[in-house]
Amino acid sequence: MSVIESLALEGTSKIVLLVLDGLGDLPDPAHRGQTPLEAARTPNLDAVARASALGRLTPVAPGITPGSGPGHLGLFGYDPLTHLVGRGVLEALGAGIDLQHGDVAARANFCTIDASGVVTDRRAGRIGSDVCARLVGLLHTSIPRIDDVEVVLQAGKGHRFVAVLRGSGLGGAASDADPHKEGKPVPPAHALEAGERNEKTARVVNTFVKRASEVLEAEHPANAVLMRGLSERPKFAGYRERFKLRAAAIAAYPMYRGVASLAGMDLFVPPGEGAAEAFAVAAQQWASHDYIFIHVKGTDMAGEDGNFDAKVAVIEAVDQALPRLLALEPDVLCVTGDHSTPVPMRGHSWHPVPVLVHSVFCFPDPHPRFHETSCRTGSLGDLASRDLIAVLLANAGRLDKYGA
């Protein structure tokens, strides 16, 4: 048990973690050298900022650009360097599959093999998503299970799909059934660690790959499948056990609910992608939860699109909806991102993420606004994302003193 866990107290105070995905950004010369947070009109957030402690979060480690999984695990208080989630599991969570303990997940895709079984196109001629959906349906009907193992499939974009093996005694340490280059046959999966569980997984994977090629024989160019990133749903101690918090996750996208499910949070789908819809769900869940994680995706999408104005618009929409959240009077309100997604980079980055913590005892900063630069000199200082939960618990009066 960590020190934080040993000090966590039961309580009645409420914590809200509002994550604007990919919030952090860079100054844009085309926009008066401002970041989207600086350019946005945010009167409500400004008012909160003036009574808040500001700072910056480093999601994984300096210079490390996190994916969505590690980014959120850090914010939730699970060190992403020690709480590992396999690629297959993240893919399955992102596809909205309700992973159960013991499930083994894989990233999978259709490919083309020749008569001798050599892979000639790892992406099956980039078939459309409609074709993918039809073929996944065909596989599902033809191979619903292998021995005592249920095979759960979900079509993705283009040639991609997710495969989940559900049954007893499966291990996550099995190698890829994927040559990772063309001109070679599909290698059979094998156990990467000793143990019957991993051997069983490898056997099931190899059977699935073989039977799929039989089912798909007439479906050239999508006449075979590849599987990689095999991994077991990790078993992490959850929020209730670790932090004595009844936690809710409100997120429109399945990936974020999925990562929250690893932390044992109750999951809620808002009726729309906007902050207002999410805040309405927060109000409904207020009485039954102590900690509410709210995920807003739009900031990250705008960053990925390189669309400055769209990112500003999402931030302003969150600001306009903010009074609905503030009306709930959370004891601790934290606004931050899981990582930066700077508009000029059109992707995730390693830059520290602005964070705001509001509570009665937060040490309010004199800064009039919340953005990348004001956060640099805030009273929270620079923190590792994994340490945020301790600061939130402390501000909520939910951490006992360490030592006498």
Next chain:
Amino acid sequence: MSVIESLALEGTSKIVLLVLDGLGDLPDPAHRGQTPLEAARTPNLDAVARASALGRLTPVAPGITPGSGPGHLGLFGYDPLTHLVGRGVLEALGAGIDLQHGDVAARANFCTIDASGVVTDRRAGRIGSDVCARLVGLLHTSIPRIDDVEVVLQAGKGHRFVAVLRGSGLGGAASDADPHKEGKPVPPAHALEAGERNEKTARVVNTFVKRASEVLEAEHPANAVLMRGLSERPKFAGYRERFKLRAAAIAAYPMYRGVASLAGMDLFVPPGEGAAEAFAVAAQQWASHDYIFIHVKGTDMAGEDGNFDAKVAVIEAVDQALPRLLALEPDVLCVTGDHSTPVPMRGHSWHPVPVLVHSVFCFPDPHPRFHETSCRTGSLGDLASRDLIAVLLANAGRLDKYGA
């Protein structure tokens, strides 16, 4: 051996660590939004600050509120997360008991049991300290030793006292002889780790509890005792061995001398609680020591009392006495706290603590004053308390280069 220890050099330079207990605070709306450090008139400290490096210390980890033991161990260069001191030991140190290596200490108190041995009041009707002192005397006379183990007792406030077991072959890993709730009998202590040493401790504790209830039979409501937090005095490498420093601790309160004794410091009791008295002792010990830790308690007490003006007054009194300390011309002067004790919180807190380091080579900051906000942007940056000792040794010219 740590890197710091391997690099520590012998020298003639002098380091002073002046700890104003619970120094850090929060802005108080009732006092123009200032903290006590901001509100205090401190011309002498200001003059030092203008030639000093400022920064902030995190005592244990972000969000963690430290007790006095962990708070000071960090300042002394002992990571409080790995240098554990049991509750019983801290209590004994705080009571001024000169703990020796091998001693096992416990927090103890009088309680009420009924005829069947069930605890009916864990606090023995909250007897007064005078009754406690009389009963501790009675126990001392009646049970001076158990087999080859000496029993050292010291009365505390109300129903509380400290018990130290002194003898060979005693271990600190024994469970509480305390049901922690009423309506149950006193459970016998048992070894928490295998080993005859811990079993011996458990036997002695159980004998003491049994004999105490016989001695106290007619003393209802204080007719039995409870013991908890059993722990062994830890054996840490001391300052001379680790840092090549002859260290002195000057503290009016036994707790702080006790923690300093764990670091092998020579202990001195000033003739009063004020900084002036402590600085006079520093002058006396100047020639014979390289490092002098001076503890001022008043700031913490004022914070615990929620008394802004009292905290300001203690800071101003330290400032007025400061020229006596400066006249000794320490090569390195550090002023800081072991944790924050914000007036509005009336207790210890997790907030980072302002720190000032003055030396010829400290990189002086432009800030005209020393307080929570100026320290946020100081040249020392944000440090873990456990790293302070390296910065002090470096400024004292007492750390060799690392690598060629």
